[in-house]
Amino acid sequence: MRKHRKSVWSHIFDVFNIILMLFICFICLAPIVHVVFASVSEPGRLALHTGILLKPLGFTTVGYQLIFSNSVILVSYLNTLFYLAAGLFISMSLTLLGGYVLSRRNFLWRNAIMFFITFTMFFSGGLIPFYIVVTKLGLYNTRWAVILPSAVSVFNLIIMRTSMQEIPESLEESAFIEGAGHFTILIKIMAPLSKATIAVIALFYAVSIWNSWFNASIFLTDRNKYPLQLVLKEILVANDSSQVVVSSTDTTGINTDIYKPLVKYCTIVVSILPVLCFYPFTQKYFIKGVMIGSIKG
Amino acid sequence: MEHIKKDWKRNKILYLMVLPVIIYFAVFCYAPMAGIVLAFERYSIKGGIFGSKWVGLQNFLDFFNSYYFWRLLKNTFLLSFYDLLVCFPVPIAFAILLNELVSEKLKKIVQSISYIPYLISMVVVCGLIIDFFSSTGPITNFIKLLGGPDGNLLGMPQYFRSIFIGTNLWQYLGSNSVVIIAAISGIDPELYEAADIDGVGRFRKIIHITLPSISSTLLILLVLRLGFLFSVNFEKIILLYGPSTYSVSDVIATFTYRKGLLQFDYGYSTAVGLFNSVLNFIVLLAANKLCKAYAETSLF
Numbered sequence: 085m086r087k088h089r090k091s092v093w094s095h096i097f098d099v100f101n102i103i104l105m106l107f108i109c110f111i112c113l114a115p116i117v118h119v120v121f122a123s124v125s126e127p128g129r130l131a132l133h134t135g136i137l138l139k140p141l142g143f144t145t146v147g148y149q150l151i152f153s154n155s156v157i158l159v160s161y162l163n164t165l166f167y168l169a170a171g172l173f174i175s176m177s178l179t180l181l182g183g184y185v186l187s188r189r190n191f192l193w194r195n196a197i198m199f200f201i202t203f204t205m206f207f208s209g210g211l212i213p214f215y216i217v218v219t220k221l222g223l224y225n226t227r228w229a230v231i232l233p234s235a236v237s238v239f240n241l242i243i244m245r246t247s248m249q250e251i252p253e254s255l256e257e258s259a260f261i262e263g264a265g266h267f268t269i270l271i272k273i274m275a276p277l278s279k280a281t282i283a284v285i286a287l288f289y290a291v292s293i294w295n296s297w298f299n300a301s302i303f304l305t306d307r308n309k310y311p312l313q314l315v316l317k318e319i320l321v322a323n324d325s326s327q328v329v330v331s332s333t334d335t336t337g338i339n340t341d342i343y344k345p346l347v348k349y350c351t352i353v354v355s356i357l358p359v360l361c362f363y364p365f366t367q368k369y370f371i372k373g374v375m376i377g378s379i380k381g
Numbered sequence: 382m383e384h385i386k387k388d389w390k391r392n393k394i395l396y397l398m399v400l401p402v403i404i405y406f407a408v409f410c411y412a413p414m415a416g417i418v419l420a421f422e423r424y425s426i427k428g429g430i431f432g433s434k435w436v437g438l439q440n441f442l443d444f445f446n447s448y449y450f451w452r453l454l455k456n457t458f459l460l461s462f463y464d465l466l467v468c469f470p471v472p473i474a475f476a477i478l479l480n481e482l483v484s485e486k487l488k489k490i491v492q493s494i495s496y497i498p499y500l501i502s503m504v505v506v507c508g509l510i511i512d513f514f515s516s517t518g519p520i521t522n523f524i525k526l527l528g529g530p531d532g533n534l535l536g537m538p539q540y541f542r543s544i545f546i547g548t549n550l551w552q553y554l555g556s557n558s559v560v561i562i563a564a565i566s567g568i569d570p571e572l573y574e575a576a577d578i579d580g581v582g583r584f585r586k587i588i589h590i591t592l593p594s595i596s597s598t599l600l601i602l603l604v605l606r607l608g609f610l611f612s613v614n615f616e617k618i619i620l621l622y623g624p625s626t627y628s629v630s631d632v633i634a635t636f637t638y639r640k641g642l643l644q645f646d647y648g649y650s651t652a653v654g655l656f657n658s659v660l661n662f663i664v665l666l667a668a669n670k671l672c673k674a675y676a677e678t679s680l681f
Contacts, residue, residue: 094583101481108475109494111551115509116497118519134522182402185395192388197399204410207662210654211634212641213416216430217408233409236402266394295502298616302642313504320508321620348512352505359500367493371559 116356123147123349127342147346148354156307156315157351163227164294164312171231171293176286178236183244184270189253205238215302229303230311234296240285247281248274284369291359312355319348420655424647433648440652449636457632457657460613464546465606471550472558473599477587479558480565492562495555507620510548511535541626545617564598565591600675608668611660633657 090098118137122130126142133141151157186198208214214233223229255277256269264272275282297313304310363370389396415430420440422433444450475495482488498506513520514534525531534540572590581589615634622630633653641650 091582097583098483101478102487104478105482105487105491109491112494112498112555115513116501119509134517134519136519178402178405181398185399188395191392191395192385193396197403200403201406204406206665207414208410208658209413209416210651210658211637212647212651212654213413213419214409215642216416216419216647217412221408236405266398291500297502297504313502316508317504317620320504321511348508352508356501356505360497363497363500367496370496371492
């Protein structure tokens with residue numbers, strides 16, 4: 085609606101602003117694009133290259149062949165998928181239950197339970213007691229240690245509660261009169277009506293489970309249970325792709341030493357691809373989620 | 382007593398439903414809090430959490446008197462403080478400039494793209510940082526081209542903080558600006574139209590309309606951020622630091638991790654962790670008071 089005539093300076097500002105914004109987009113994407121291009125580049129040329137890649141240097145799929153014929157990466161990928169499915173189920177169940185109950189208005193211990201839960205956001209026992217408790221429970225080196233200890237996010241639970249609080253009371257009252265119990269109301273009325281919020285929370289949980297590595301790194305010793313991020317950590321941070329590269333030499337018969345950097349880039353691509361593929365379709369939910377969460381905690 | 386019974390009778394199902402949630406928090410949050418007693422003990426495997434030798438405040442005294450205490454406190458504070466100086470104002474500027482874009486479509490695209498780094502896992506981000514700032518990495522090469530230093534920049538103490546905070550900005554620019562962008566888009570367009578009629582320039586509209594309209598949101602965000610002044614992203618530090626940069630990169634949380642989980646000094650590192658938790662809690666309470674006094678809302 086701004087029909088006001090613009091000054092010359094205003095136009096110049098617009099041009100610079102657009103350039104700046106495009107530059108920011110470039111900075112955000114460049115490292116990712118670099119990795120994608122590097123993952124298909126010829127390793128010899130890649131080693132000589134300095135600077136960000138703006139196009140692939142030649143083309144080869146050997147890196148991908150190496151990681152797809154590699155049991156360490158494949159197993160960890162499957163593990164992550166399992167952690168995602170099981171974790172999402174447990175996290176969502178607990179968050180739905182907690183969110184529903186705390187959104188009810190008249191029961192005695194409501195505020196006490198709310199305090200019991202939110203207090204954990206502000207104070208914790210610290211890493212070592214947490215570690216000892218999980219270990220004492222017998223979860224050490226089990227898959228449960230990856231799924232359970234960080235299953236519920238207080239932040240998500242509060243978003244769930246707030247969203248369910250906004251659903252008009254009259255809806256559940258009429259259901260009550262017809263003899264429906266709390267479980268029926270949660271599943272038949274509340275869950276369908278807060279579909280959008282549930283989607284947002286599921287997305288937040290999914291990304292955080294997909295990306296998590298710390299609990300796995302302190303609780304798991306059995307490599308067969310490692311999630312993808314932990315294998316990635318070894319390849320990227322400890323810079324040790326020997327496990328991966330060595331174990332695939334026999335199957336492909338290629339001199340694998342020079343492909344080490346490629347293995348690194350290919351694994352990154354394989355790990356971030358699912359998130360990036362989903363993002364365009366779900367991005368409005370992500371941004372909405374941050375919004376709901378920020379309104380009131 | 383009577384009303385407790387009545388409430389239980391009527392809401393039994395509700396309590397049953399919330400029970401798994403309560404058990405979760407009891408086991409994974411409150412049981413570790415009980416484990417804090419370790420901070421006052423010299424842990425032994427035989428004694429366990431509640432049976433080890435009681436040493437009172439000895440672990441704390443050891444920590445306060447150690448060479449590490451001030452270094453850790455300083456590193457924790459500085460990493461967080463510099464991060465606040467950079468990663469708080471820049472998203473505000475970004476949100477305002479984004480709002481000045483004329484094309485709505487471009488606005489949406491830029492915002493979506495700026496959010497992408499937030500979705501990349503910490504392990505991958507840190508892997509990329511290690512790679513890009515290594516002696517042959519693209520960023521090191523670029524800096525060298527500009528006449529800057531050479532070598533593995535991440536291993537040099539003088540550059541650790543800059544790299545840590547600069548990459549924080551990359552990771553969190555998009556997600557930190559979401560709330561601000563929303564606040565700006567909630568401003569009544571009539572305010573701008575009235576200013577247009579008066580012939581007010583763009584820069585002055587930003588100063589006199591946009592900024593004042595979002596000031597309460599910004600204040601809450603600032604106070605919230607101040608509440609976390611002594612907590613740093615320790616997963617990121619663990620992935621990036623090394624002995625050569627401990628002098629600037631080692632913070633209380635990473636020290637707890639090393640002492641406790643790599644050197645098994647449970648009592649001592651629980652004490653150090655407790656010191657950090659209490660410090661965080663006090664700062665957060667103070668921030669909340671500040672928020673109540675000036676923003677007329679509170680965080681909790």
